[in-house]
Amino acid sequence: MRAAFYTRTGPAADVLEIGERPDPVAGPGEVLVRVRASGINPADVKRRAGWRGMAMEHPLVIPHTDGAGEIVDVGQGVDRVRIGERVWLWNAQGGYGEAGRPFGSAAELIALPAAQAVHLPDEFDFAAGACLGVPAMTAHRAVHADGPVAGLTILVNGAAGAVGHIAVQIAVAGGANVIGTAGSPAAAAHARAAGAAEVIDRRREDVAARVMELTGGTGVDRVVEVDFGANHHTDIAVLKANGTIASYSSTSAPEPMLPYYAFANKGANLRFIQGFAIPTAARRAGERRLAELAAAGRLTVAIAETYPLTEIAAAHAHVEKGAIGNVVVTI
Known part of the structure; x- marks a missing residue:
């Protein structure tokens, strides 16, 4: 698969690379998602930049915790009926203060726990879905x-x-x-x-x-x-x-x-x-409420700009500069 990654922290233009990485496989309890859009949060650029002394938690990191796409395969214990489902993703890399997962959503494919792939309301496109997680x-x-x-x-x-x-x-x-x-x-x-x-x-x-x-x-x-x-x-x-x-x-x-x-x-x-670190019950309530508001036409996700994966460094720079709306990488 094609993915963005970095092997050291620093300025986006200096450390972010684009290249081929092995395709992930859905393990037990996981789903494999074909990523269509990857949302960028301030936490993502801070982690990549090494903000406040953040060190590399893994030898190689594919960035971004949020994303959206379609489930293309499932692991053992996950109902195969989910294959083809449009989903939005959360905590693809994990939170601060923990090693988390090395491989985030800035890639063509991602495997992650099934609960972290939430049904994407029909009212939202993939770019909007990529901004729901954080x-x-x-x-x-x-x-x-x-x-x-x-x-x-x-x-x-x-x-x-x-x-x-x-x-x-x-x-x-x-x-x-x-x-x-x-x-x-x-x-x-x-x-x-x-x-x-x-x-x-x-x-x-x-x-x-x-x-x-x-x-x-x-x-x-x-x-x-x-x-x-x-x-x-x-x-x-x-x-x-x-x-x-x-x-x-x-x-x-x-x-x-x-x-x-x-x-x-x-x-x-x-x-x-x-x-x-949202508690499980609160997270489920939030997921339900977002879906209700989307269905009622009462929730709009503002997109400031979308960038192709090849321009991920420019997308990170846009987030660091500030924007009215979310910055998304399309894949």
């Missing part, structure tokens, strides 16, 4: 980890990002009122189109003051947070007593210092969301 499941977990959201007010920081854009849609579909933040007029428009009632320009406005104005001084019930280190002072300032901050990243400050009593005095709940 962005959509992280968004669902961040919105719903603490229960239903009907009638609640939720602040989504980074509402135009890959996770934030879907979080807005999931929260609105659940009956929440959503306030978003964005860093440009184009990003703000993207967040509004997803259903955010109000979008605050984080570069030009005082986010905390604006949130309190929009909520009549009461604040928000929950925060979905893209960068805890950068925003936690604002988050706690606008959070209601006993509210929740669900944070899925802290890239700007990986070891943040937080004002303990500002959080404690409100009885605040701080929840860390790791898309690679």
Whole structure:
């Protein structure tokens, strides 16, 4: 099979190669998937770059944890009726802090546990399906980890990002009122189109003051947070007593210092969301909910750009530069 791979960490253009690799075989409990699209997440480019000293976990790595395609074979113990099924993939490489799997979705074929190949709703093409594993499941977990959201007010920081854009849609579909933040007029428009009632320009406005104005001084019930280190002072300032901050990243400050009593005095709940470590029951609930929203026409996956496999280095550079929407490699 043809695949992208690297044998050392570093800049995408320096370390990513394209070549032939042995075809994988579906082992017991596994499916073999013909990959049509491979989604790129920030975690993928960080791992390839060696972010914060990440070392190679295997001699050779085929990148990317998310993807979509068709099942072309199954291993022992898997019903052969699944052959031909359109699926989306999750955790193809495993999460941080573990060796995980060496061979991800940036290849023509991938073998992985059957449970990690989820039926792809007819409403989604392969490119959209390749963005469900991390962005959509992280968004669902961040919105719903603490229960239903009907009638609640939720602040989504980074509402135009890959996770934030879907979080807005999931929260609105659940009956929440959503306030978003964005860093440009184009990003703000993207967040509004997803259903955010109000979008605050984080570069030009005082986010905390604006949130309190929009909520009549009461604040928000929950925060979905893209960068805890950068925003936690604002988050706690606008959070209601006993509210929740669900944070899925802290890239700007990986070891943040937080004002303990500002959080404690409100009885605040701080929840860390790791898309690679979603509990099984929550994952199944998320998979069902995504399918329901897709069938109802209430879930859109934004694609910023697609690249052929031969241009995977440019695709990684696009993710590192930033984009409104997801970046996908087609195979």
